[in-house]
Amino acid sequence: MDKKKLLVIARDVYLKTIKAPTFIIALLAPFIVAVIFFAIGAVLNNSTVKKIGVYTNDPAITQAIVKSSTTDVKLTAVTSVKAAQTKVKNDDLDNYLVVTVTKDTLKAVVYGKNVPGNDTIVALQQTLNGLKATLNASKFNLTPEQVKVLLTPATLTKKELSFSDDGKVTTTKDNSTAKYVVSLIACAFTYFLVMTYASIIAQEIASEKGLRIMEVILSSTNAKTHFYGKLLGVILAALTQLVGTGVLVGLAALVMKDSTQVHDLLASVNFTGLSMNFIVLVIAFILLGCLFYATLAALCGSLVNRSEDTSKAVMPVTYLLFIAYIIGIVIVPNDPANMVVLVSSYIPFFSMILMPIALANGVVSGGAALVSLVILFVSLVVLAILSARMYKVNVLVYNQRGILAALRQAVKMLRS
Amino acid sequence: MLTVNNLVKNFGDLRAVSAMSFQINDGEILGLVGPNGAGKTTTFRMLLGLMCPDEGEVLWNGAPLNDKVRDLIGYLPEERGLYPKETVEHQIVYFGSLRGKDPKELKPKVDEWLTKLKVKGKKSSKIKELSKGNQQKVQLITTLIHEPKLVILDEPFSGLDPINADIMKDAIIELRKQGACVIFSSHNMDNVEKICDRLLMIKNGQQIMTGSVDEIKESFGRTKVFLESNLTKSEIMAVPGVLDVKAQGKVFEVKLADPAVGKELFKLATKDGYIPTFSQQTLTLEEIFKLKVGELNG
16 A cells, blocks of 8 residues: 555545535534523523512511522512512512411412513422421421421432452442433534544545546555545544544633533533543544444445435445434433443444443443454454455446445456 | 557456557557447556456566556546546646655646646636636646656547647647657547557457558558549449449549559549549548448448
């Protein structure tokens, strides 16, 4: 194989790919989505402070309710229902709450131009429940401490068990949220990345064949060099997108580091569960996955006569990838240790998406992930060698009877 | 020097090329002619290494034609193809780089070639913005920019107007001056006759004739006479050995069974003295082509 020509081809494909508008869009898409997400969050955040007036027939109870204001729900006492209505009319209050205390019960009605959202209702309900319990406590001769004990909810925490080879069992903090979030993002990201580059290479090869450029190219350099050059160019573009996304995430985190949403988001997940090994494995799966599907797509692209037929030819490849994606987002969240997930994580067509998730969910060990990575790599090598051989024949065969006939003809020619 | 020894290629039961042998010396132009489906493109594909021959070998200066020699090849395919969205310069430099040349070395030559072939368009123009004729010229530049030593042109004249065909003809003749081995196929016998040093006629994958244009023409003898005299068509037809007479204005085109019949015809036509035209000629290549192809078809 001529390395100089391999690089000429790879460079051409690489530059063509990263200069295309679709590359820029694909690179920026996650951030556009994130900006929209934060914008919506910001708008919601501003409007979530609800001002609610409280009117009861007992000032002590009014004060007790007002004391339970939170950051999201601000409760203020009103002197009369009429006064509350005026304030609602003038938008000084969002709603007002009328609480009637009878012998055993506590009845409350919330009024407003608009009924408050679910979060506010839950907050009000909790306040009223606590109040009711306190009011009734004296009847049962309960001390305030006893009431507090009764009102304290039971705690439920989650811990992960890990088993080492020497039989030791260790419990760790629950990282499942972090891993789940990362694996879902990785699942979607891998799916789109793999799909994008598979389409690019198939389109590229089909159009070169359709434009009858192939003969000139293959008279300049051998088919193997051309095939691997294309794959190299595409995988470098995919790597650029990965690095670009990483850099943009870093920049975005720097810019947004004072944003409360970013703080809240980071606080809600525990990233200590993400080891460097895990990240390296995920990246290795993504890149090998890209190469694996790019090779398959290139083979399909080389079977058609015109670039217009590319999507038809790569459809079986698209379906395979889609199955992995669907397992990843449908079965995994409900049952991470499902047998389908476990088996699929070792199958080269699916492992690039499913193994990182299985690993993140702790249903397989790091060793198992390595085994799956090796299976993927070996399959990729075999596929690439076979594809390069078929490629030489495919790109010069123009079969009018469809893709399968072209494949049969290519196999026949290869044997002869 | 390109040497082709006994090339054979089968597609299943069909023998596409059979025992093809020829040689092209440096600075020589070989014309490969034959009807559609004769095996011209298959022969080219075997020369280019796009297809492996079932038997025989292709040698460049005595050694097998391998990957290193690819950089010395310039190939213009029958079905032209360029990247429509790329610029003229990028296209030419890319193909040149694939022939092992440094882009820095190629870039200054792009302008030279565009001027030389009178391409209407800038080097920054996209291919799709050029007319078909100019696209063909760009394709020729991509074939020749790396100064190939073996040039293979599959139907180089197809789709060209007479002016562009002349530009193509000049470019091919210049290759001969530069000492390149050139092989080209064409249906236009007029161009073949004017350009090539030697001719190889094939049909159904078999060589049916080879030699220089003059040798081939002479081998058929001077069996055609253009005659302008007082003789009528029926008087000419009455001469023994005359096969056919066609009137072209005042001039008759007479087909002879044997060149010797020409003398008899000349005597008869000049029996009263001066006549304006008597020209005994060989058949044109086109006539020979039709004759041979028809003969084999029959």
